[in-house]
Amino acid sequence: MTTEDPRILELRRMRAKALEGGGADRIKKQKAKGKQTARERIELLLDPGTFNEIEPFITHSEDELNLLTETYYGDGVVTGYGQINGRTVYLYSQDFTIYGGTLSEMQSHKICRVMDLAVRNGVPFISLIDSGGARIQEGVRSMGGYAEIFRRNAQYSGVIPQIAVMLGPCAGGAAYSPALQDLVIMVEKTSFMFLTGPEVIKAVTGEVIDAEALGGSDVHTSVSGVAHFSVKSEKDALDLVRDFLSYLPSNNVENPPYIKPTDDPAFMDDELNSIVPIDPSEPYIMHDVIEKIVDQGSFLEFQANWARNAIVGLARIGGYSVGVVGQEPAIMAGVIDIDAADKMTRFVRMCDCFNIPLVTFVDSPGFLPGIAQEHGGIIRHGAKLLYAYSEATVPKVCIITRKAYGGAYVVMSSKYLGTDVTCAWPSAEIAVLGAEGAANILFKKQIEEAADPAAERAKLASEYRERFNNPFNAASTGYVDDIIEPRESRPKIIASLSALRDKYAPAPPRKHGNIPV
């Protein structure tokens, strides 16, 4: 009988030790909070058996003050690579059972290593975050470690997809790494994001609030807009990562994957022809329009509970990924306010960096009037949207379903912002102002002096509507390319995108633009 090489036995012992994380008691505590371990999360995310770990034996750096009493293999983070639907990804998963998953100098070193490998190989990078933030015992070294990560998040932005999944606390400056990534997913009740926690807020401002109300998933998906999705469980969050990646290329020089559609590219839904009410003040649901045009069940809406007057999301049409942008006329009449402009801008830019064509559905009375909006900088925020559409070089198709008044016509992917195909439905109203508003300004004197001002206003508004609030005027002057029946939208978009597949639209050389943030 041969005896085992003691060096191999030692390796096995070390490996087993690394798998223990912070020990059985802390794993029990983690489970009691309804959370999985760092390694279980990786197993749930990746294709079975594809995970390869990197640097499992790293331990914390030398600690002059002797504050780090225990040493653990891995130093609170598991890093490596594996596959999602057969495509390689790099990732890290913080281990809350080791010093609360906090960021140390060596943890930062490990995370930066996988980030660098991801960008070098042109594949997505995924952060599974569960951390108390900067490791207090390591002082400035942990803060420097964050800076190393943030710099890479910024420099690799638009090169490879970066996804942050919040699976526990995310305190302090740690919140900035997710905020720099393309997608932020939070799990209800167990994940929190804030720069300063409840205790600090109480001490500084006297305000009393708990962690959930301050930075829980509801807050960040409906009030702040920091996160894109709130999901019920860790499994839902990890499934969503897999789904999201199915729409994206692995890097900015690849095209998104094609997935053979189950429904006919030539299919026309006749219900679309009666979806827009005859009365222009009656709402309808733009989500229904989108669902009837894209491949069945493919619409993945982002930030569905924030700035609901705007709609953004990924979908497939004829099997190809598209970014859908639009207004929801059923919410605030689809007006564009500060949050809606921010939401659409960020999404348009994400699609453009990853070669995902944009399909825009317009129904908006324009920018939201009001002192709060003007003082809040609606000019600056609206300008971002103009900037984003103008700089986007991906194929752009725009369908005006109803209102495209003033600023809304211009900023929402209008023809002369560089949109490749612009179509209007017969219900489209393309004008500088709504008919009543325009009549009030153009014929102020005439209305005031009339025997019956209200009747005069109605008559003049009706004449204006006849003349301008329809797509025929815009089509006759070339401001839209075509007028189509609503049911023709799907085949029209598919044909347009097919013709634009090899679009070449180089931008003038520059270091980078100066978007009005």
Ligand code: HXC
């Ligand atoms: C070192 C930490 C730690 C930290 C938690 N731990 N936070 N160790 N540095 N920042 C340790 C705890 O001592 C404990 O160790 C273990 O992690 C689990 O923590 P608990 O408090 O028992 O867990 P829980 O009750 O779930 O609370 C988790 C928590 C809380 C909400 C994260 O621990 C917390 O508020 N921590 C401090 C958060 C924070 O202020 N971080 C710094 C932010 S400033 P044991 O041994 O008992 O298991 C920052 C600057 C970044 O990040 C700058 C970049 C720009």
